[in-house]
Amino acid sequence: MTDEARAYHHGDLRAALLDEAAAMIAEGGAASVTMRGLGRRVGVSRAAAYRHFEDKTALLVAVAAAGFSRLNDRLAAVDASAPRSGVERIRRMGEEYVRFALENPAQYRLMYGREAIARxxxxxxxxxxxxxxxxxxxxxxxxxxxxxxxxxxxxxxxYVAWSAVHGLASLLIDEQILTAVDVDGLIRQTTRTVWDGMRVRRRRGA
Amino acid sequence: MTDEARAYHHGDLRAALLDEAAAMIAEGGAASVTMRGLGRRVGVSRAAAYRHFEDKTALLVAVAAAGFSRLNDRLAAVDASAPRSGVERIRRMGEEYVRFALENPAQYRLMYGREAIARxxxxxxxxxxxxxxxxxxxxxxxxxxxxxxxxxxxxxxxYVAWSAVHGLASLLIDEQILTAVDVDGLIRQTTRTVWDGMRVRRRRGA
DNA sequence: ACTGTATGTTGACATCGTCAACACTGACGA
DNA sequence: TCGTCAGTGTTGACGATGTCAACATACAGT
Known part of the structure; x- marks a missing residue:
């Protein structure tokens, strides 16, 4: 065997497939992922992936799971560093959530898409x-x-809070919101509105 | 020619294709729509649809557009009949929106999906x-x-209000929210929270 | 050295979207 | 009445795709 990766066996094909699939998704969306294309890019035959994933959907779901775990980590980091209370904390979390979606639109879509639900x-x-x-x-x-x-x-x-950020993230990455708008401002206003709606407020009548 | 529909020409194939495609989407999701299957169900050859739609995506987009228009009508009806002001109006509108999504999950998904964006x-x-x-x-x-x-x-x-209802609708139809929860209550709480967050509130400080 | 298991490859198949070539139909002008 | 033509539907074909079965290779443990 030569020194580098390319013997008959790959070393860690599973991880390589996940990485490359994630890259393809980022480049052209989940629909652009093809078993054959994936194999080509990893330098492996079209059916090799079937030794590591039951089928194409399982592979995509694995990428989606990786996405959730990355998102978890990012939110946990903010959770640890953000101010202990008040709107600011909420805002930072919501902002991070939406930012993740904007930076990884195709993967975010995959995380909440049909394949993921099916499995x-x-x-x-x-x-x-x-x-x-x-x-x-x-x-x-x-x-x-x-x-x-x-x-x-x-x-x-x-659920209410999640709906708001998930909805905002979805509308943004699906280009339903005019790109002209100030995204950060919109995030701020969304979290602010939800926060204000949840705050205790004094009654004035009965 | 016999009396009924089946001559060589169909009569109104375009409408029939749209209807049948919508039915297939409702039954098995947009991914289950196949030009061949669609033709079979309508009683027409696999390529017949190409005389009425540029390609498969165009057909799906047309179904999505029909969905928007149905949703518009339903919201307009509520808009006309709902109480003139207050939370109740908002609630009714939000409720109708989410209800539409729950009744037509696959079509709703299509309306905000990739194909629709592309066109x-x-x-x-x-x-x-x-x-x-x-x-x-x-x-x-x-x-x-x-x-x-x-x-x-x-x-x-x-955008904030839309995010909230769209997010809630998406989470519900994508089964991210435990089916055990009281959906109507959740809709109410969502609209209520957004409404409260938008209401004018007295300042106590500066 | 032998053998089994994990991993990768190749050939094959059914299905899919789509195009080009062809067929049928009805409408309209001569 | 006939010929022509545009609109509509059909068939054959092609390349791409997901997946399976059969085969090949490598490594690990005896």
């Missing part, structure tokens, strides 16, 4: 998605306990 | 989508003028 049974995917949500629920619970926001079902509140 | 140039699609948004902007402007909600850029506020 929700895969623990890899399920756990990554759930971790994200639970992180959000915890945050909301903390805000409730410190008396900043209304005491409602924290999961319902989490 | 945004088609006036049919562009107009339908814009009409929807302008309707929302008008509503928000009216609320601003009656002093109910903050005077901010109405388009920005519209």
């Amino acid at each position: 929700r049974d895969l623990p890899e995917l399920r756990e990554a998605g759930n971790a994200l949500f639970e992180q959000l629920v915890d945050m909301i619970q903390a805000y409730q306990e410190s008396g900043k926001i209304k005491r409602q079902d924290p999961r319902a509140q989490a | 945004r140039d088609l006036p049919e699609l562009r107009e339908a989508g814009n009409a929807l948004f302008e309707q929302l902007v008008d509503m928000i402007q009216a609320y601003q003028e009656s002093g109910k909600i903050k005077r901010q850029d109405p388009r920005a506020q519209a």
Whole structure:
């Protein structure tokens, strides 16, 4: 065998396939990923991937799972470094979430797309998605306990907040929002509005 | 020629194709639509559709446009019948929007999916989508003028509101939200939160 | 050295979108 | 009445795709 990678066996084909597939998705969307094209780019035959993934969908789902895990890490980093309370924290988290979507539009779309749904049974995917949500629920619970926001079902509140950022991210990457608008400002306004809507407010009547 | 439809010529193949494609999408998602399968179901050859649509994507985009127009109609109906002001109006509109998505998940997905984006140039699609948004902007402007909600850029506020309902609809149809939750309650809480976040509120400090 | 298992390759097949060539039909002008 | 022509539908063919079965190669443990 020569020294470098190219013997009959690859070394770590699985990882190489995931990386290259992610690159193809970033370049041309999930639809542009082809078993044959992928094999060509990795320097391997068209059917080689089937030794590591049950089928094409499984490969895409694995890329989606990797996306969730990257997103988790980024949010956790912000969670650790952001100010302890107030709108600012929420804003930073929401901003990071949307920014991830904008930087990885095709992968983000894949994470919430049909293939991913079809294989929700895969623990890899399920756990990554759930971790994200639970992180959000915890945050909301903390805000409730410190008396900043209304005491409602924290999961319902989490769904509301998630809806807002996910909706904004989706509309942005699907180019439904005029590109002329100030994206950062829109993110700020979205998180601000949701935050204000959740804050406790004084009653004046009965 | 026999009396009924089946001569060599079809009569209104274009409409029949659109209907049948919509049915296939509802049954098995956009990915299940096949030119050959579609032709088979309509009782026509595989290439017949090409006399009416440039290619498969154009056909799907036409179905998406029809979806926008149906959604427009439904929202307009609610707009006409809902109480003139207050949260209730917002809630009814949001509810109708999400309900449409839940009743037509695959078509809703198509309306905001890749193919539709690729052909945004088609006036049919562009107009339908814009009409929807302008309707929302008008509503928000009216609320601003009656002093109910903050005077901010109405388009920005519209984006925020749209993000919330679109996000909620997306999460629901993509099964990211546990099916156990009370959907109507969640819709209510979402619109309520956005509404409260937009309302004018008294300052206590400077 | 032998053998089994993991990994990679090649050949083949059905299915798909699409195009070019052809066929049928109805309408309109001579 | 007939001929022509544009509109509409059909068939044959092609290249690309996902996937399977059969085969080849490499490595690990006896």
